[in-house]
Amino acid sequence: MSAADDAALIERFLEMMAAEAGASANTIAAYGTDLRLASGVLSGGLAGADKAGIERLAQDWRDLSRATVARKSAALRRFYAFLADEGLRADDPGKALPRPGAGRSLPKTLSGGDVERLFAAIEARISREPKDPRDLRLLALVELLYGSGLRATELVSLPRGAVQPDKPYLILKGKGGRERLVPLSDRARAAVAVWREHVDAKRPWLFPSGKAHLSRVRLFQMIRALGAEAGIPPDRISPHVLRHAFATHLLEGGADLRALQAMLGHADIATTEIYTHVDSARLVALVNERHPLADKPRVDVGKRDA
Numbered sequence: 001m002s003a004a005d006d007a008a009l010i011e012r013f014l015e016m017m018a019a020e021a022g023a024s025a026n027t028i029a030a031y032g033t034d035l036r037l038a039s040g041v042l043s044g045g046l047a048g049a050d051k052a053g054i055e056r057l058a059q060d061w062r063d064l065s066r067a068t069v070a071r072k073s074a075a076l077r078r079f080y081a082f083l084a085d086e087g088l089r090a091d092d093p094g095k096a097l098p099r100p101g102a103g104r105s106l107p108k109t110l111s112g113g114d115v116e117r118l119f120a121a122i123e124a125r126i127s128r129e130p131k132d133p134r135d136l137r138l139l140a141l142v143e144l145l146y147g148s149g150l151r152a153t154e155l156v157s158l159p160r161g162a163v164q165p166d167k168p169y170l171i172l173k174g175k176g177g178r179e180r181l182v183p184l185s186d187r188a189r190a191a192v193a194v195w196r197e198h199v200d201a202k203r204p205w206l207f208p209s210g211k212a213h214l215s216r217v218r219l220f221q222m223i224r225a226l227g228a229e230a231g232i233p234p235d236r237i238s239p240h241v242l243r244h245a246f247a248t249h250l251l252e253g254g255a256d257l258r259a260l261q262a263m264l265g266h267a268d269i270a271t272t273e274i275y276t277h278v279d280s281a282r283l284v285a286l287v288n289e290r291h292p293l294a295d296k297p298r299v300d301v302g303k304r305d306a
Contacts, residue, residue, distance in 0.1 A: 006039040006046045013082045034075040046076075047083060054096045066100045073097040107244040107274055108236060115146060115245060117230040118237075124229075133198040137207065138222060140195040143188040145223075145239055149246035149264055150182065152239040156214040158206040160199060163192040172265070180265045247275045 014032050017023040023031075039046035041060065042053050049057075054076070061069045080094035110118070122142060125135040144150050144158075154172055162170055163184060170182040192206070199206065205213035219239055227237035247260055261272040 007036075009047050009083070009088070010035045010039070010079070012086075013079050016082060017078070030071060031075040031078070034072045035079055038072075038076060046079070047088070049093055051093045051096045054093045058096070058098050061098075069098060069100050073099060107248075108238075108241050109248045110232070110237065110241060110245040112249065114230070114232055114236075115249075118142065118146075118226060118232070121226055121229040133195075136191070136195045136198060138226065140188070140191040141207065141219065141222070142226070142242065143185070143191040145242040146246050147185040147188040148182050149243045149250075151243065151265075152216045152219055155239070156207055156216055156219055158213075160196065160201075160204055160206050162206060163189055163196075165189055165193055178265060178267065180262060182263060244275075247272075251275050 010032065013035070014028050017028055017031065035046060038057060041057060042049045044050070044053060058069075058073075061072060064072075076097055077094040080089065080092050083089040084092055119142070122135065122139050125132070126139065128135075141155065144155055144163075145152075148170070150172070158170075168184050168186075168189070170184060171179060172182055173179050196206065199208060207214040209215065209218065216239075223237060223239050223242065224234050227234065243264075247264060250260055250263075251257070257269065257272055257276070260275065261269050264272060266272045
């Protein structure tokens, strides 16, 4: 098949991923890049590649990270499964692809002290004269990131009226178009109410910027700058790290894993389970304090007379 055939089939596949599989925009973009790169490397094209060609392609990935190889393999396997479903191939060369597994690592997070210093840095900004409305915006952003665990894209694209003073929750449409209910703290609602007074009522976004809304890149820069003021190294803080901190601290406080899954918008409970990296000492203490047998007298297991 030609490069033009590949391009058309890749577009059809990505449309299917969006419409039927409910893949996120980021996943679709990554898969599209992986498939087009593979198409450019394989001499017979991507759609017409045989098992030997796929094996040679996989050899070219040997210096890449395990997570990257896992993603590329997943993209090609799903593409070939799509071709088979459409009756465009009778075989499946994707079986020759490696399955390294993503090797999910523990997420970066912040300690309670880190979070306290972060909010202290914001309060120091707000107390300055003359006051800068952008500091009020920053407070609202951080309250929503840490207080509700929003994804960066969800946060920056919030409509102006998304947060209401009489509703302690948000209804968001996240990855794959799935809706979820996100609790809002009183602090977050109060911070948003103060910031919204500085937003033009004609603007559709809660965090407008230019002709659209605040970008994810700008949000990332703002959080990094705030972290520097709080003494947190730049490689330890980002909007996503604040989302991780929200999840980790809730779980450490006794939150139910299923409830946390719903709040974070995870389709698979296995994704939420990465937050169970709690201190083993805390778990031991929890068992000793909360288990029904904790207050029962111990049975004497010493030697008895014959």
